Amino acid sequence: MKKVLKQLIRPIYWWGRIRILFLYNFYIDLRLYKKYSIVFGKKDLLQKEADLILNYHSLEKGMLFEDMKKGFAAYRISNLHKIxxxxxxxxxxxxxxxRVGYEVMCKYYELHQDKGWDIDDIYTKEQYEFYKNILAGFYSNTFKGVYDFSKEEFYRNVKNNDFQEFAHSRKSVRDFTGEKIDSSIIEKVIELANTAPSVCNRQASNVYLIEDKKKVDSLLAVQGGFVGYTENVSQLLILTNDRKYYYTIGERNQLYIDGGIYLMNLLYALHYYEVGNCPANWGKEVSDDRKVLSIINIPESEKIICMIPIGKCKSNFRTTLSLRRGYSENFKKI
Incomplete structure (x- = not known):
C-alpha cells in the first residue's frame, strides 16, 4: 500500500515543486527588471546613459535621409535637452x-543652420552653444554622425581573412535597391549561420523568409522601427527560437541567449555574402507577437528573436555612426 501511495504522490509532489520553482524564478526576474530597467526609473548614470543612447540614435537614423525634414524627431530633442x-x-x-550624445545634438543643430531653417521652438542657439562648451576640446566641426559608403568600399574587407577588419566593417544598412537576393545566396547564408553554437548543440533557431511585399510591409509596421525605409524592402528574414528545446526552469531564458548568438552569426553571414541587412529590434509585447501570427504562420512554440530586412545595397548609401564603446568602459577584472 505504501509503495502504491508513493507512486501516486511522487508525480504530484514533483509537478507541485516544478510549479513553485517556476513561479519563484519568474517573480525574481520581474522584481529585478522592475528594479533596474529604465521602464520604472532613471536614477543612476547607466540608466541615464541608456536613455541617452535610445534618443540620440533616433537622430542618427534621421540624419541618413538626404531630404531630411525640418525639426524631425522633435520629441527626441525634447528628451535629449533634459538628459x-x-x-x-x-x-x-x-x-x-x-560624449557622442552631445556631438549628435550639435550636428543636428548645424544641419538645420546649413539649410537656413529656424528651429528655435525646439532647439535654441543658446542650447547649442551650451552643448558645444560642454564638449570643449571634444568638439569638431567635421563630425558627421553618419558614414557615407560606396558599395565597393563597404564590402572591400569581407573576403580578406582578417576578422578584425571584417567585424569592424559590418554595419546596419537600410537603403536597398528593391531587387531580391537570389534564394541560392540566402541558402548559403543560412548554411554559414548554422555554425553558431547552442546549448548542448540543440540548434533551436529557425529562419523564415518572407517575400510577399504586402506581408513584409505589414510585419515591419508591427515592428515599428523601420519607418521611412520600407519602400525598397522586398525580403524579410524572421529569426525565431523554439521553446520545445529547453527542459529546465534554469533554461527559461536560454532561447534568447541561443537566439542572440545565432543572430550575430546570421548578420556576419549576410555581410560575408554581401547581402545588405539591418537587425530590427523585437523587444515587443505578447500582443505584437499575436499580430505577427495573424499575418504569417509561425508555430506558437517559437519566440521571435529579431526581424532582419535584407536586400541589395545601392551603389552609394549611408549608415549611422553608432559609435562603439572602447574596452575600458565595459571590460572589468574581478
Whole structure:
C-alpha cells in the first residue's frame, strides 16, 4: 500500500515543486527588471546613459535621409535637452556614449543652420552653444554622425581573412535597391549561420523568409522601427527560437541567449555574402507577437528573436555612426 501511495504522490509532489520553482524564478526576474530597467526609473548614470543612447540614435537614423525634414524627431530633442542638462551626465563627458550624445545634438543643430531653417521652438542657439562648451576640446566641426559608403568600399574587407577588419566593417544598412537576393545566396547564408553554437548543440533557431511585399510591409509596421525605409524592402528574414528545446526552469531564458548568438552569426553571414541587412529590434509585447501570427504562420512554440530586412545595397548609401564603446568602459577584472 505504501509503495502504491508513493507512486501516486511522487508525480504530484514533483509537478507541485516544478510549479513553485517556476513561479519563484519568474517573480525574481520581474522584481529585478522592475528594479533596474529604465521602464520604472532613471536614477543612476547607466540608466541615464541608456536613455541617452535610445534618443540620440533616433537622430542618427534621421540624419541618413538626404531630404531630411525640418525639426524631425522633435520629441527626441525634447528628451535629449533634459538628459544632457542632468548634473551627473554633465560630469561624465569622458564616457563615449555621453560624449557622442552631445556631438549628435550639435550636428543636428548645424544641419538645420546649413539649410537656413529656424528651429528655435525646439532647439535654441543658446542650447547649442551650451552643448558645444560642454564638449570643449571634444568638439569638431567635421563630425558627421553618419558614414557615407560606396558599395565597393563597404564590402572591400569581407573576403580578406582578417576578422578584425571584417567585424569592424559590418554595419546596419537600410537603403536597398528593391531587387531580391537570389534564394541560392540566402541558402548559403543560412548554411554559414548554422555554425553558431547552442546549448548542448540543440540548434533551436529557425529562419523564415518572407517575400510577399504586402506581408513584409505589414510585419515591419508591427515592428515599428523601420519607418521611412520600407519602400525598397522586398525580403524579410524572421529569426525565431523554439521553446520545445529547453527542459529546465534554469533554461527559461536560454532561447534568447541561443537566439542572440545565432543572430550575430546570421548578420556576419549576410555581410560575408554581401547581402545588405539591418537587425530590427523585437523587444515587443505578447500582443505584437499575436499580430505577427495573424499575418504569417509561425508555430506558437517559437519566440521571435529579431526581424532582419535584407536586400541589395545601392551603389552609394549611408549608415549611422553608432559609435562603439572602447574596452575600458565595459571590460572589468574581478
Amino acid at each position: 544632457l542638462k542632468d548634473h551627473e551626465v554633465l560630469k561624465s563627458i569622458d564616457r563615449s556614449q555621453i
